[in-house]
Amino acid sequence: MSLEHGSAGAPVRLGVLGCAEIAWRRVLPAVEVTPSVELAAVASRDPAKARAFAERFGGEAVTGYDALLARDDLDAVYVPLPVGLRPTWVARALEAGLHVLSEKPLTIGHDTSAALVAEAERRGLTLLENFAFRHHGQHHEARRLLGAGVIGSPRALMCEFGVPEREPGDIRYDPALGGGALLDVGVYPLGLAQFMLGSDLRLRGAVLEYCARTGVDVRGGALLSGPDGTTVHVGFGFGLQYRNTYTVWGDGGTLSLDRAFTPPETLSPTLELRRGAEEERVSLAAEHQFGNVLSAFADGVRGRRAVDTAPILEMADLVDRFRRSAEGRAPA
Ligand SMILES: NC(=O)c1ccc[n+]([C@@H]2O[C@H](COP(=O)([O-])OP(=O)(O)OC[C@H]3O[C@@H](n4cnc5c(N)ncnc54)[C@H](OP(=O)(O)O)[C@@H]3O)[C@@H](O)[C@H]2O)c1
Numbered sequence: 001m002s003l004e005h006g007s008a009g010a011p012v013r014l015g016v017l018g019c020a021e022i023a024w025r026r027v028l029p030a031v032e033v034t035p036s037v038e039l040a041a042v043a044s045r046d047p048a049k050a051r052a053f054a055e056r057f058g059g060e061a062v063t064g065y066d067a068l069l070a071r072d073d074l075d076a077v078y079v080p081l082p083v084g085l086r087p088t089w090v091a092r093a094l095e096a097g098l099h100v101l102s103e104k105p106l107t108i109g110h111d112t113s114a115a116l117v118a119e120a121e122r123r124g125l126t127l128l129e130n131f132a133f134r135h136h137g138q139h140h141e142a143r144r145l146l147g148a149g150v151i152g153s154p155r156a157l158m159c160e161f162g163v164p165e166r167e168p169g170d171i172r173y174d175p176a177l178g179g180g181a182l183l184d185v186g187v188y189p190l191g192l193a194q195f196m197l198g199s200d201l202r203l204r205g206a207v208l209e210y211c212a213r214t215g216v217d218v219r220g221g222a223l224l225s226g227p228d229g230t231t232v233h234v235g236f237g238f239g240l241q242y243r244n245t246y247t248v249w250g251d252g253g254t255l256s257l258d259r260a261f262t263p264p265e266t267l268s269p270t271l272e273l274r275r276g277a278e279e280e281r282v283s284l285a286a287e288h289q290f291g292n293v294l295s296a297f298a299d300g301v302r303g304r305r306a307v308d309t310a311p312i313l314e315m316a317d318l319v320d321r322f323r324r325s326a327e328g329r330a331p332a
Pocket of ligand 1: 017018019020021022023044045046049080081082083085103106130131132171177183184263
């Protein structure tokens, strides 16, 4: 049976705003293996870049983002533009009646994110941030085990995400594009803490280190606490040995996970449990976290399962509080 374009079972026809590295490396390869989405068009400011993407992944090459939004064959767009440009282009996409999968975080702060969430709701459009970790079963299983008391009562959570220096000229080093480590990597440990402990986190203190040359924040850390007194320590930055990991520490043991935010789809994750002298390695199924995001997005677009926008605003609020706290501590 063939399904009409736009009907409940038809693949979501996706346009891409910007030929970003993350689109090439992760998201478009995931589109290729996710039946509920299909690539219709890819837009770049540079026609040659759009052509290269279309040759590799299919769809039509489009020059300019306006031209992409003016098409009549799209259900949705994926927006991997720099975070500082997302408020404008996500708003334009919503105005064009398109569902939006945005890179993470949606914007640089709460007010702009709240306006976009409200607009999407008003128009009945799905808006999802591409925080792939929230869609990988490894964290859901870790949370289930913690709830089942596998390490007793959790008392502390430590989580870090650090990456080596990027090339000069990278979007992450440009303040005008919303650059900086907090929005690029810091949001992961913060989001993980919210995922594990809930959104009711108190921020006890935050630090950001800035690069004098570019003016963006390049490293940071914070102490937070959960409603039941669980302490949270997060660390993140650029110019660090590659590391993304967390440990939850309870009165009866620890649970740890490495490659927490970047597991390739071929990796069978291992949760490490330590209780007294006992060590157990819990092997989990490999999952394609970017494919899972796309499936969840398509389910939202097609009305099969609603996408919850609360995490967008909870994260944006925490980022705002983080900045205020860190800036309050900056040397004069
Ligand atoms: N979800 C994840 O796991 C994940 C992983 C990595 C990155 N990300 C996020 O994805 C976003 C893109 O990261 P990326 O590493 O892919 O960056 P990137 O390769 O630099 O891509 C950004 C794209 O934005 C477009 N753009 C429009 N105006 C621009 C301007 N003034 N300067 C530079 N680029 C401009 C460019 O597309 P055209 O030249 O084609 O117009 C460019 O390809 C970032 O927000 C990052 O945090 C998410």
